[in-house]
Amino acid sequence: MTVTTEPEALLSYLQKADGSATFSYAGYTVIGAVNGPIEVQRRDELPEEAAVDVIVRPAAGVGGTRERHLESLIQSTLRQIILVNNFPRTLIQVVLQVTVAPENDYANAKVAQANLNLPILPALLQTAVLSLLSAALPLRATLASTALAILPEHGDRRIISSPTGRQIEQSQSFHVFAFTSHDELILAESEGSFSMKEWDDALAAAQGTCYPPTTTGDTDVLMDDDKLVGSDLKHFTRSTMEQKTASDLYWK
Amino acid sequence: MPREAEPSLNERAFVVQALQEGLRLDGRAFDQFRGLDLKFGDHYGVADVTLGKTRVLANVSAEVTAPYIDRPFDGIFTITTELSPMASPAFEVNRPTETEVLLSRLLEKTVRRSNALDTESLCLIAGQKCWSIRVDLHVLSHDGNLIDGSCLAVVAALRHFRRPDTSIEGETLTVYTPAEREPVPLSWLHSPFCITFSFYGEEGEIMLLDATLLEEQLRVSSCIISLNKHGEICQIAKLGGTPVEAVSLIQCASAALTKGKELSTLLDQKLAEDSKRRDKGGLLAELSAENER
Numbered sequence: 001m002t003v004t005t006e007p008e009a010l011l012s013y014l015q016k017a018d019g020s021a022t023f024s025y026a027g028y029t030v031i032g033a034v035n036g037p038i039e040v041q042r043r044d045e046l047p048e049e050a051a052v053d054v055i056v057r058p059a060a061g062v063g064g065t066r067e068r069h070l071e072s073l074i075q076s077t078l079r080q081i082i083l084v085n086n087f088p089r090t091l092i093q094v095v096l097q098v099t100v101a102p103e104n105d106y107a108n109a110k111v112a113q114a115n116l117n118l119p120i121l122p123a124l125l126q127t128a129v130l131s132l133l134s135a136a137l138p139l140r141a142t143l144a145s146t147a148l149a150i151l152p153e154h155g156d157r158r159i160i161s162s163p164t165g166r167q168i169e170q171s172q173s174f175h176v177f178a179f180t181s182h183d184e185l186i187l188a189e190s191e192g193s194f195s196m197k198e199w200d201d202a203l204a205a206a207q208g209t210c211y212p213p214t215t216t217g218d219t220d221v222l223m224d225d226d227k228l229v230g231s232d233l234k235h236f237t238r239s240t241m242e243q244k245t246a247s248d249l250y251w252k
Numbered sequence: 253m254p255r256e257a258e259p260s261l262n263e264r265a266f267v268v269q270a271l272q273e274g275l276r277l278d279g280r281a282f283d284q285f286r287g288l289d290l291k292f293g294d295h296y297g298v299a300d301v302t303l304g305k306t307r308v309l310a311n312v313s314a315e316v317t318a319p320y321i322d323r324p325f326d327g328i329f330t331i332t333t334e335l336s337p338m339a340s341p342a343f344e345v346n347r348p349t350e351t352e353v354l355l356s357r358l359l360e361k362t363v364r365r366s367n368a369l370d371t372e373s374l375c376l377i378a379g380q381k382c383w384s385i386r387v388d389l390h391v392l393s394h395d396g397n398l399i400d401g402s403c404l405a406v407v408a409a410l411r412h413f414r415r416p417d418t419s420i421e422g423e424t425l426t427v428y429t430p431a432e433r434e435p436v437p438l439s440w441l442h443s444p445f446c447i448t449f450s451f452y453g454e455e456g457e458i459m460l461l462d463a464t465l466l467e468e469q470l471r472v473s474s475c476i477i478s479l480n481k482h483g484e485i486c487q488i489a490k491l492g493g494t495p496v497e498a499v500s501l502i503q504c505a506s507a508a509l510t511k512g513k514e515l516s517t518l519l520d521q522k523l524a525e526d527s528k529r530r531d532k533g534g535l536l537a538e539l540s541a542e543n544e545r
Binding site for chain 1: 309428
């Protein structure tokens, strides 16, 4: 089946959760649900801030160390953007259910995989942010995240954003970056061998994907150019929220 | 974790009295299901069932493993149900609630123990290699009647699933990737469906189909009947609660048969629609390496 390169999102479609979103991008589809602020168990309670609990569940099989690692990465990222100090002694629960992961037609899938699963991280983060927005939890900033692979090519290197599974296999190094809406780097995870120069190039490329430099200072100006909406994740998040708000408030 | 909110006394009295007057809160007839929708994913073996506000997703995967030592000629077939806090904050990770245990137990009895999937056909090399088929059930939203919805999702996903084709030459086993050979369907024997009945009133004289979460919380007892479209009953479970008359159980069984046939027709129709959607230009039949049985 075809892999969608354009991000797609659907907000607040689970009835029971406080906020929910589905997000599909680069072959991954993730359903996110946020409950919060809710009652917290005594052992998890933090006296001065809300505890953020992230649960990542794979499409097939039960979660293992791989999921626990992703959970800890997402947890520490989200803790920084949610205004946790506003809700002391409560819990904000984020459940991320992977429903579709890209399949490789040229290899048979194994359920138990021991390797790291960084390529899914941008989709998980993006879903988490959309679900948090849908749950109307106060955030310091939104975030946009992207994955990049550095491929060797005729003695030179080429940077590819949102690479396919096959490109990741061939790549020398693989990077995931996340930026807040104030254009600050909030998460950087890398895999493989690379030089500092390559990492800098990757960072610049990621910044270009998440926040193109065309937005000159004034972040409130929304670009009318439809072409940019797909390529630029910050505007994607923004336009998704705008559409949702407009459809919720159509009666006004 | 917060507990599931219990209905208040007023709510309780209101719903029960309305039922005694022949009315349901959402205006349905007593034997009417909520809007039922079944969707298949882009990949094989993904089924998404929406039943009113209840939503369940089943995902099937296959892997080659070694069979159990005591069953060398059988493949492995497991159904995993784990209720996440996504369905309701009352569910906790790694701590199964009663709902979850009952659900997995019933699916086990209905689908696995009724031999709906022929596990012998999953054997590749006796005692050494076999297919392990795994169904992961994800409950996305819980608004009552989880069992009927889940059972339909599991059966639909398994019937939709295609496993990689294999061949054995002498001692070498080859598993073909989807690019080499078109994947083959599982050897499926019959499709069981679960129908849950909820009883109300002092002697359980009122019988409801497809109860919502609120109705489920208020029922005095329930009965789950699993059967296929031929009327072969796989299991009947009535776990405690108020005793009901034998006659009403017979009524349940006949009502379950009509409902089971309806579900079966719906599933067949959806599967046919999906295969039509995939079969672009009618080339799928040529790709298949399967023999006519």
